[in-house]
Amino acid sequence: DIQLTQSPSFLSASVGDRVTITCRASQGISSYLAWYQQKPGKAPKLLIYAASTLQSGVPSRFSGSGSGTEFTLTISSLQPEDFATYYCQQLNSYPFTFGPGTKVDIK
């Protein structure tokens, strides 16, 4: 199975900050990576697929990059509604594993 790690596990940031989350895969997955946002008590929401393609309706302050084994999710200017947990998921090969998550909290 392909393992995903995320760093940091937790980050504290302020409104307006630029935030970057890293996801690393245990083997190359080309660009078959998605990012999700989950708020407490809610289902996850798809933000990005194909490593860098913004899902319809997602604000442009979110962006993704990377290929192979290293990927990043960037929020260019953190907004109050962005405080949540973010997960990466590889969809290159079965099983479609998730990363452990990164919780973004208010400083």
Place this chain on the structure above:
Amino acid sequence: QVTLKESGPVLVKPTETLTLTCTVSGFSLSNARMGVSWIRQPPGKALEWLAHIFSNDEKSYSTSLKSRLTISKDTSKSQVVLTMTNMDPVDTATYYCARIIAFWSGQYYYYGMDVWGQGTTVTVSS
């Protein structure tokens, strides 16, 4: 409007079999670019992908849970069913179903889970 809704028991006893149903609307389970995945999340923990089924009946399972899981679909009823045998307290979690869709990039198809159900909480306890 695309929606998915999970249903099933709230409480199951250890060793019992859990049966969850995902009822979808707004799309067909026979659509070639789509399928349904099951994902779970224990309280306070990360998401765990469990299984999926595509329109052509292609199925895949979590490696660690493969021996306990069965996924199936009834296209006419717009339902996907997941069964998990030999339930244990560690299986206590919120179980989600989600649509998995193949997005065309112009060169390749890329997958993503674009619509999720609200989740159903299952507690395993005697």
